[in-house]
Amino acid sequence: MAKVAKRMAKAWDGLDREKLYTVSEAVAELKARSAVKFDETIEVSMNLGVDPRHADQMVRGVVSLPHGTGKTMRVAVFARGPKAEEATAAGADVVGAEDLMEDIQKGNMDFDRVIATPDMMAVVGRLGKVLGPKGLMPNPKLGTVTMDVKAAVEAAKAGQVEYRVEKAGIIHGGVGKASFGEEQIIENAVSFINAVIKAKPSGAKGTYVKRVAMSSSMGPGLKIDVATLEA
Incomplete structure (x- = not known):
């Protein structure tokens, strides 16, 4: 069994790896457990039910986050x-x-x-x-x-984020920094998720959004309850 670093073990302490979180719950946990010396990026990852090898199942676009990314874009x-x-x-x-x-x-x-x-x-x-x-x-x-x-x-x-589905059907994007306020990260994350949902291609069949997770650069990855996103 791979040895878990002390820092990561501490980050996971008290968390249930199988629990499904709402976006707001996940943001609160990630911010509270940020214990590194740099400003971590908060990221959303989405596993979609598409095969990007087919043109009618490609998911790609841009979204302007209401509070920017916290990153200086060149x-x-x-x-x-x-x-x-x-x-x-x-x-x-x-x-x-x-x-x-x-x-x-x-x-x-x-x-x-x-x-x-x-x-x-x-x-x-x-x-x-x-x-x-x-x-x-x-x-x-x-x-x-x-x-x-x-x-x-x-x-x-201003913080426009480009997203593009990868071969395995995964899309991910940074939605802010750990130093952002909780509401700012939540609003950014919801904007990103909604943009990907609205970009559902015509060729997508069955379940479109299969799994969603949120994580920080050096922190745990928390599973998001997809049902709460649909609601």
């Missing part, structure tokens, strides 16, 4: 002329065209989100093998290929 924008100036004014961290493409090809990727104007996709397309595997490729369905650069940058900076 945004790169592919644009020229007035749109490049608009991106800079909106707070983009990196703005460019072919020069930005060359930097990325050299391995300079100090950003968390990539936005592009439609006319720049011929340039961005050359980076598919670099940006694609990291989930950074701009996509019009996610609002990251747009002429409204200002709104896209501001949304990313």
Whole structure:
């Protein structure tokens, strides 16, 4: 049997691993048991009844959390002329065209989100093998290929979270920091969960939301009662 670290054993002390919690109960427990020296991320994980290998069962989208993520988002924008100036004014961290493409090809990727104007996709397309595997490729369905650069940058900076189902049917995303107030984390978590539920694809059959859990970076993972989410 694997040895359980003292810190993790302490985090689980008094908790029932099989209990189903409401979101508010889970948030209270995770905040109370945060005992590390950094501000932990609170995360929601959802096991969905989909097979993302089929196009009509893919679950992907973005959601703007009401209280942000607590993380500083670095945004790169592919644009020229007035749109490049608009991106800079909106707070983009990196703005460019072919020069930005060359930097990325050299391995300079100090950003968390990539936005592009439609006319720049011929340039961005050359980076598919670099940006694609990291989930950074701009996509019009996610609002990251747009002429409204200002709104896209501001949304990313304000705490917009992108989610995408993995091969095993799992979606996860950070919904705040342990330093947030309980209500802030709860509202963020509910917004994230509701967005995923509303994104149910046409090809999904049977039970869509199978299991949900909440955890902190270094804390326990608590099972959420799916019935309370539906209610």
